[in-house]
Amino acid sequence: MxxxxxxxxxxxxxxxxxxxxxxxxxxxxxxxxxxxxxxxxxxxxxxxxxxxxxxxxxxxxxxxxxxxxxxxxxxxxxxxxxxVDPEELPEDPEEFYDHQLMDLDVVLADGTEIGRITEITHLPSQDLFIVERPDGTEVMIPFVEEIVSEIDLEEQRAVITPPPGLIDESEAVVVSSRDEESAAAGPGTDGSAPVERGEDD
Structure with missing residues (x-):
């Protein structure tokens, strides 16, 4: 790769x-x-x-x-x-390369399907998963330990415990403009820079 x-x-x-x-x-x-x-x-x-x-x-x-x-x-x-060997892992177990996280299924702790990761946006304050839902809409999930409780590469899934309003149907944070997010993020990483799960302040 x-x-x-x-x-x-x-x-x-x-x-x-x-x-x-x-x-x-x-x-x-x-x-x-x-x-x-x-x-x-x-x-x-x-x-x-x-x-x-x-x-x-x-x-x-x-x-x-x-x-x-x-x-x-x-x-x-x-x-x-x-x-880069696609099987290679960062030394820190809390870090992941972008290509390892792409296309992971995103589920709740009870197994409820939320969608799959289609993009990772790197902002100055934190990293975001762009998750495509089954109905085609997209929602942003902050990659912080309070929300993303588990990354299971073997099962190809990310388990999340979202706060109220983050993914609720009526209050979903839907991505309306990828270009806007890209501009805010500045030059993106390439996937070789490990993404580390942050802490929510």
Whole structure:
């Protein structure tokens, strides 16, 4: 499975380094020296990471064969893509990759079917499951431990204990505009960044 793990930003200095916008919680694994990454556009890659370092809170990478500022600037906005084993799990048992959560059945504790997860939206404050109900409507479920009580990957289901009004037919929080949510979320994660179940404040 191929997942986006970073986007190349501006050139840094004159020796071929670039800043990168990291899109994985495991940069030491995905973006370490020696890693070979596919790219989007594909014609830019593959790129092999030669060195990496943190400068002023940002990750800087240098790729093999990229030796000057001009070559580094030519890579700007390129997406870096890693091959990830679809069976691979994050180290923290409370974290999940997006692709592991997609299409899970969402049910209540008593087994009542709510729908299935069709999208995961990453907001600054929390992550949301976009759940398609059997009637075609969609409802947003915050991925917090007070609401999502269990993720069972073997049974392919997420068990929820929603507060009153969250999924009630008459008061369902229906997604009316995906574009609006996407704009609020900003650049999304790629699925390689683990999603951690948060705590409701």
């Amino acid at each position: 191929q997942l986006v793990v970073a986007r190349i930003g501006r050139a840094h200095g004159i020796k071929g380094e670039v800043t990168v916008e990291v899109r994985t919680d495991e940069p030491e694994i995905r973006l370490g020296p020696g890693a070979v990454l596919a790219t989007e556009p594909a014609s830019t890659g593959p790129l092999t990471i030669e060195t990496g370092r943190v400068h002023s809170g940002r990750l800087l990478l240098r790729f093999e064969g990229v030796r000057d500022r001009t070559a580094a600037e030519a890579l700007r906005n390129t997406l870096l893509i890693a091959d």
